[in-house]
Amino acid sequence: RPIYHWKDRRVRAHVMVCFLALVLESAFYRYLKLAGSQVEYLYLMRDLKNLKAVELTLEGIRYLCRTELPGNAFQAFKALGIGVPNHVIIIN
Structure with missing residues (x-):
């Protein structure tokens, strides 16, 4: 992809962000493989992108509700050893 930055500092920052994204993607692939997951990475990322959280306020109490x-x-979540968040979390 082209880089639409002209200042040296911004070009370096862009390259660093791209490198970090590559490292995270590589680690995620490795964790998926170790967990024995047969799901393709792109499909998994699409599904994670569709996971949403909505903030609600009822009777002065703030909640975070996930789909x-x-x-x-x-x-x-399983591959990374992270527990699935509760459907509703009180954030107040």
Whole structure:
């Protein structure tokens, strides 16, 4: 992809962000493989992108509500050893 930055500092920052994204993607692939997941990375990322959270306020109490885990999103949490967040979390 082309880089639309002209200042040296911004070009360096852009390259660093791209490198970090590559490192994270590589680590995620490795964790998926170790967990024995057969789900393709791109499908898994699509499913994770569809996971949403909505902030609600009822009677002065703030809540964070997440949607159901779409598709194979659970596989990502399992592969990374992260517990699935509760459907509703009080944030007040």
